[in-house]
Amino acid sequence: GPHLSSTGEVKYFCLLSTSASYWRGDENRESMQRIYGISFPEKEQLDEYLKFLEEARERDHRTLGPKLDLFSLHPEFGSGLIYWHPKGAIIRKIIEDFWKDVHLKNGYQIIYTPHIADISLWEISGHTGFYKENMFAPMEMEARAFQLKPMNCPFHILIYNTKLRSYRDLPIRWAELGTVYRYEKQGVLHGLLRVRGFTQDDAHIFCTEEQIEEEVINVLELVSFFLGKFGFTDYKIFLSTRPEKYVGSPDGWAKATTALENALKKKNMDYETDPGEGVFYGPKIDIKITDCLKREWQCSTIQVDFNIPERFHLKYTDKDGSFKTPILIHRAILGSIERFFGVLIEHYKGNFPFWLAPEQIRILPISERHIPYAENVMNNLSQYFRVQVDRRNEKVNRKIREAEEEKVPYMLIIGDKEEKSGKLALRKHGEGMLGTFTPDEVIQKLKELVVDR
Known part of the structure; x- marks a missing residue:
């Protein structure tokens, strides 16, 4: 100063x-x-x-998460590790099922890989030389050193190498919700946003050099689709170039960077260049979403890799019978399930869209004699929605207040009048009573909220 x-x-x-x-x-x-x-x-x-x-x-998701019974952390038994409670787990399942369905419809195949491997795998990939400080210490077993995986890509490469591929097989698109482990420093851990164990919505695309731009364009379209479905339409795009420590040749880096630039230009997407911020094996596109408070969050990434395929001697037979090395595109759309969930909690303040809410409808019987009818209604509605009955012997006003605090999107109140008429009093979180409807009318009204998720 x-x-x-x-x-x-x-x-x-x-x-x-x-x-x-x-x-x-x-x-x-x-x-x-x-x-x-x-x-x-x-x-x-x-x-x-x-x-x-x-x-x-x-x-703050660190407050809302435990308050809404979504997740917890137990640093006394390991910092940066997330415990998913049933309500959080059902949201995660919905996200993962949606993710898998969309990928299968877009030409991806789902795979699963182990959580550990012999450390020699990471020596071949270059991670021990360029990423060691972010990796957990190896585990000595059976006179060998095993490493918790910090990345999924070497495992996908091993699957690729199980047989000889042809140019006719390319592009190959493999997707995995793969859990990885990274040794983040204690001081930077932050709720769901910075953790040591997390699940990446990972995918790797093996393609020819001529297919790069089209594949990157397809990924950019997929990113826009997913982010839009979760309510994010405002984001910034950054093109990150070669860092000081890197593998591969400058010529390979130049080709990869040009491919990313061309894809962005063909999609008419504005972007900023972020010099020197690429990963050690290739340049990348980073997409930062903007939430309702105008804060930016890093989620999506697309990376073109000319280097690791050569390190693992990946090959395919070309039209003329010669062997060529495929290009590898690394990509994640949500980034990680944990981080994206934290962003969702803060963006929606825990008031998740109806299709994502862990409990979509709570039925509130006014007294014990209304419970049988409430359960009949639940059995009917549960064919379409996630429904619970509050069977506690409490005043209905307290039941309403607690359902509001737990951010349940809709409540159905059942008393003598409703049971006699066969109708239901429908209440919306944060807005109040909407009127009385038959069960079929409630089903029709609420089904419209999930039909175009």
């Missing part, structure tokens, strides 16, 4: 928080107190920022 020539330049400010800090970051030095604050030239700007912070706190 100083950062300002005079404290008189500081206008409207607010102190935000404090934390302990070691002198020069050395834990063997003196402990000091760090004070965080913010300053703006206009009071309105400060007020707007403080309002943003309050809204962000209310949306």
Whole structure:
């Protein structure tokens, strides 16, 4: 410093928080107190920022997740590891089933691979040389060293190499919801957004050099489709180029970068260049989605790889009978299930779209004598929706209040009047009563919310 020539330049400010800090970051030095604050030239700007912070706190997935019984963390038994509760797990299943269905319809095949492998696999792939600091320590077993996988790609490559491929087989598109493990530093772990064990919505495309642009275009279209279905239509695109530490030739990197640029231009997608931020084996496209608070989140990535196929001696027979090395495209659309789920929680403030809600309808019988009819209604509706009956001996107002707090999208209230008329009192979360409807009318009304997910 100083950062300002005079404290008189500081206008409207607010102190935000404090934390302990070691002198020069050395834990063997003196402990000091760090004070965080913010300053703006206009009071309105400060007020707007403080309002943003309050809204962000209310949306924090680390608070909403446990409150809504979606997930928990148990750092005393391992930091950065997620425990999915039944409600969170059903949302995850819905996302994964949707993901698989769409991929199968778009020419992908689903595969599954192990969680560990002999460390020699990672030596061939180059991960031990370029990524070791992010990998868990190897496990010594049977006089061999086994490594938890930080990536899925070497496993997909091994499957490719189980037989000789022809140019007629390409492109090959293999998709996997593969769990990987990365040793993130303790200080950067953050709820679902930065973890040590997570499931990537991974896919690898083996293709010829001539097929790269078309395949990347197809992936870009798939990204737009998926993000749109989950409510994200505003995002920024970055093209990341060769870093200081890399494998392969500059010529190969130039070809891969050009292929990505051409695909973006053909789709008329605006992008920014992010120099030196590519992964060690190739350039990439990163897509950052913008949530309702205008915060950016890294999710989708597309990477063209001319290097790893050569390291594993991948081949295919070309039209003239010669052997050629295929191009490998790495891609993830959601990024990881954990991170994307955290973003969804904060974007929707826990008020998930109807098709994603873990409990779509809760039936609230006013008294115990209404439970049999409520269960008949549940049996009818559960053919189409995720429905529960609140059988507790509690006042109906309390049942309503708790269903609202748990962000259940719709409630059906059943008393003497409803049972006698054969109708249901329908209430919507956050809005109140919508009126009375027959069970068939409720089914028709709510089915419209899931038909175009």
